[in-house]
Amino acid sequence: MPGVNTEAMNEHLAEISTQVATGAHCLLVCDGAGWQRTGERLIVPSKIPLLPLPPYAPN
Numbered sequence: 380m381p382g383v384n385t386e387a388m389n390e391h392l393a394e395i396s397t398q399v400a401t402g403a404h405c406l407l408v409c410d411g412a413g414w415q416r417t418g419e420r421l422i423v424p425s426k427i428p429l430l431p432l433p434p435y436a437p438n
Contacts, residue, residue, distance in 0.1 A: 388414045389422045396424040406430055
């Protein structure tokens with residue numbers, strides 16, 4: 380992808396979804412970037428729940 384945005388994230392999620400077995404789930408940890416926030420433009424497949432990190436996560 381030429382850039383990082385919601386469209387690219389949707390493509391990323393769709394590709395991950397093709398690799399998750401039927402009936403399985405794949406938890407995706409997100410750092411809270413703007414393109415990772417759920418909303419009307421982000422399409423999150425039901426088998427990929429998103430787990431956002433808290434505002435501060437120590438290394």
